[in-house]
Amino acid sequence: MLWITRFSGVFSAAMAVIVLSPSLQSFPPAAAIRSYPSPIFRKAPVVFNNGDECLSSGGVCNPSLVHVAITLDVEYLRGSIAAVNSILQHSICPESVFFHFIVVSEETNLLESLVRSIFPGLKFNIYDFAPETVRGLISSSVRQALEQPLNYARNYLADLLEPCVSRVIYLDSDLVVVDDIAKLWNTSLGSRIIGAPEYCHANFTKYFTGGFWSEERFSGTFRGRKPCYFNTGVMVIDLKKWRRGGYTKRIEKWMEIQRTERIYDLGSLPPFLLVFAGHVAPISHRWNQHGLGGDNVRGSCRDLHPGPVSLLHWSGSGKPWIRLDSKRPCPLDALWTPYDLYRHSH
Numbered sequence: 001m002l003w004i005t006r007f008s009g010v011f012s013a014a015m016a017v018i019v020l021s022p023s024l025q026s027f028p029p030a031a032a033i034r035s036y037p038s039p040i041f042r043k044a045p046v047v048f049n050n051g052d053e054c055l056s057s058g059g060v061c062n063p064s065l066v067h068v069a070i071t072l073d074v075e076y077l078r079g080s081i082a083a084v085n086s087i088l089q090h091s092i093c094p095e096s097v098f099f100h101f102i103v104v105s106e107e108t109n110l111l112e113s114l115v116r117s118i119f120p121g122l123k124f125n126i127y128d129f130a131p132e133t134v135r136g137l138i139s140s141s142v143r144q145a146l147e148q149p150l151n152y153a154r155n156y157l158a159d160l161l162e163p164c165v166s167r168v169i170y171l172d173s174d175l176v177v178v179d180d181i182a183k184l185w186n187t188s189l190g191s192r193i194i195g196a197p198e199y200c201h202a203n204f205t206k207y208f209t210g211g212f213w214s215e216e217r218f219s220g221t222f223r224g225r226k227p228c229y230f231n232t233g234v235m236v237i238d239l240k241k242w243r244r245g246g247y248t249k250r251i252e253k254w255m256e257i258q259r260t261e262r263i264y265d266l267g268s269l270p271p272f273l274l275v276f277a278g279h280v281a282p283i284s285h286r287w288n289q290h291g292l293g294g295d296n297v298r299g300s301c302r303d304l305h306p307g308p309v310s311l312l313h314w315s316g317s318g319k320p321w322i323r324l325d326s327k328r329p330c331p332l333d334a335l336w337t338p339y340d341l342y343r344h345s346h
Contacts (some may be wrong), residue, residue: 039083041118042341043268044088054093060125061164066093068169069100071129071150071156072111077158078174078321080116082339086176086198088119089339096128097181100123100161100168102153106132118341125200127160129153137255139262152269155251158242166240172233172320178338179286179310187236187283193247195236197288204277209269212263225278234265234274234288236281243297250275285311292332294318301330312336330339 011345043049050057055064056201072080088094097202103111107130112126131149133156138149153160154170169184172175189195200257204227212218242248243265255273257263264270293316300318312335315318320333321340 008258017207019212038345039194041114042343043117044085044119044341048088048091048094050093054096057093057096057098057123059099060123060162063098065096065098065123066169066182067100067165067167068104068171068181069096069154069161070171071102071153071173072115072126073104073109073148073150073173074107074111075320077111077114078161078340078342079173079175079319080083080322081115081341083173083175083177084115084119084122084337085341086178086339087181088122089175090180090336092180093182094182095121095123100127100165101231102127102129102150102160103123104150119160125162128158129160132151134255137252137259139255139258154235156266157237157246160240161239163243166238168239170232170235170237170238172313172315174339175233175311175313176336177311180336183310184236184283184287186199187281189236189277192279193238193241194276195230195244196229196230196234197282197283197285198230198280198309200226202229204229204273207266207273208264209262211261213328218257218261218263221274222278227273227277228280229273230277230280231288231290231313231315233290233313234283234311235285242342263295284310288313289327290315291314292318292320294330302332305334 025214031277036097056062057065070080070083070178084099087097089196099122101115101124103126108126115122115124118272129150134149138152157170169181187195198209207229208218232291250326251271251274254263254274258271288308289304289311290313292302292312293314312332314333314336318330318335320329321342323329323333324337324340
């Protein structure tokens with residue numbers, strides 16, 4: 001209850017920011033970022049240091065580190081920067097968080113310099129993801145944004161990250177963390193490969209076409225399983241088991257089938273459901289208050305689901321920075337604003 005009171009206070013303060021700020025200009029990501037070193041982002045307002053209770057942290061292979069993977073691209077960079085800022089602000093041991101940023105090859109140097117200018121001293125590595133890796137596997141989706149190759153980078157984390165990294169938290173770019181990320185990191189996966197909040201009340205059948213369910217050779221993959229929907233924007237992944245089991249190839253197999261059989265419509269999510277649904281270590285729903293982007297309905301606003309909140313996720317078509325700049329924010333977009341480091345006067 002104490003935490004809920006604190007959260008409500010954050011909401012009130014953030015809403016005041018929206019009311020009192022000068023007009024928020026539209027964010028022109030590609031043009032602005034490619035004009036770097038023009039200062040389109042503010043430097044993080046504080047230096048994030050470990051407390052006395054934290055273990056010493058070192059290089060990427062240090063076993064005391066918390067590993068977080070996030071994609072960086074010019075279109076969603078404002079969201080990614082806010083996500084990183086939120087993680088650092090709420091971490092008891094921020095110097096023990098190691099970030100793994102996945103980028104498309106032609107933007108590597110640009111984005112690395114930008115991140116270093118915003119977060120001096122941040123522990124991170126940049127990994128090139130070649131779009132050609134998945135371009136031949138991607139099929140058309142209900143939204144063009146879901147067809148971008150970087151959406152599929154999560155499939156390849158076991159190959160991209162250093163072999164010594166045996167576990168990673170994967171996070172989307174349209175969220176903020178309002179709790180200590182170490183709590184999510186320490187979640188037990190048991191014998192499972194991935195952990196995520198599951199939503200077993202959701203209509204699971206809608207994620208696949210009628211043709212999929214009518215063909216035993218496809219739908220039979222769920223025989224003996226109790227599959228539930230989970231959102232792939234927040235996952236804890238055991239990379240050691242992933243590598244051992246060859247799970248990247250398993251996902252690619254379903255993507256190849258999709259190219260000829262059209263068994264789903266939703267981009268990168270269904271292959272994960274096909275491989276993992278029913279075999280997911282359940283994580284508390286507090287770690288993915290998702291759907292705040294309006295569930296693909298333009299202009300719609302969502303309320304929080306009942307219960308405590310550790311992570312707010314603007315999944316769906318509406319993003320808080322776009323709605324704020326257009327001066328048509330949803331109420332909960334105020335909770336994203338305190339972590340935004342974009343220089344509005346740019």
